[in-house]
Amino acid sequence: MIILATILILMCVIVSDTTNGSEMNCYPVIRVPRNTVFLAPVMSVLKINCTITLPGCHRNPRVSWCKTYGNDCKALNYTNHIRTEWKSITEHEWMAFFIFLNISMEDTGFYRCKEGDTTIGHAINVTVTDNGEDKVSHNQSNTIHDLNTPPNDGLQWLWYVLYICSGIVLLVFTIMIVSFLYIIRRQGRKSTRKDMANKNQYMETEKNDLLLPPNLCLNSDVLTSVVYRV
Structure with a gap:
């Protein structure tokens, strides 16, 4: 019994050390472009997002959202008109969503994405308008194309x-x-x-005019007369 208890204690210590070692090498990264702004008309559906990378981690992300009040970012109380979800992109990368199902003027503010208790992303500016627009838009610095933006x-x-x-x-x-x-x-x-x-024809004509007849005698009188005739 003593031997069995010793073996169990050693196994627990080994598992604990392995888990702690994995967590020590886990460095969560949250990617949210600076100055991200979402605009949405009141009573519409709005989805904001952040990208979470867990290099060296062997677990799923622990995502939470908070709203900024001054220097504090207070955790949100989930109600019927908001929900969260996330999906896997790669083995160590996920995208987290915060969805306003029926956004109101009170939802205007700055929201931040958190992973665990220590890692937090840049603030996302959510502005709710009451002008009846039916479009939801955000600035182009956000690399994720929101499904609400036509x-x-x-x-x-x-x-x-x-x-x-x-x-x-x-x-x-x-x-x-x-x-x-x-x-x-x-x-x-x-x-x-x-x-x-034209040049060849002219040269041929000149050549024919200068040629002597073959039966012409080459004496000086005839040659002179021939030359004068020309």
């Missing part, structure tokens, strides 16, 4: 049209330049060939 389709198709028109104009201009250069080159070749033909 794409700006109005400007997107306009840029596509501009790109297509610019490409067509450039193509037409290029074809015109190439055709113009081809016509000039072709006309230049025709002029050169015509000039060469």
Whole structure:
């Protein structure tokens, strides 16, 4: 019995040391872009998020959210109109969400994401408006595209049209330049060939005029008369 108790105590000590060693090498990291702002109309659904990385950790994240009041960040009391969730991205990376199901003007403020008791992310500014807008937006410094933010389709198709028109104009201009250069080159070749033909014809005519008949006697009188006739 003494031996068995000793073995159990040693096993507990080994397991405890292994767990403590793993926690000592665990350094949680929370990624939230600075100056992140979310805008939402009252009575809408808003989802804010933070990314949590646990390098060297062998556990799931322990995520909590708090709201800033002055220098303190007080834990939130979860009610029917808010909930939290998280999903795994990689083996050591997760994304945590804080969801306002029916956001109100009182929800305006700064919220922070926490992992455990010591690691906390940058503040997220949540601003609730009562102007009846039906869009939820946040600043572009946030690398996570919130599902509540619709794409700006109005400007997107306009840029596509501009790109297509610019490409067509450039193509037409290029074809015109190439055709113009081809016509000039072709006309230049025709002029050169015509000039060469005229020159050859002229030289042939001059040569024929200077040739003597084959049956002509080469005496001085005849040659003189022939020369004078020319």
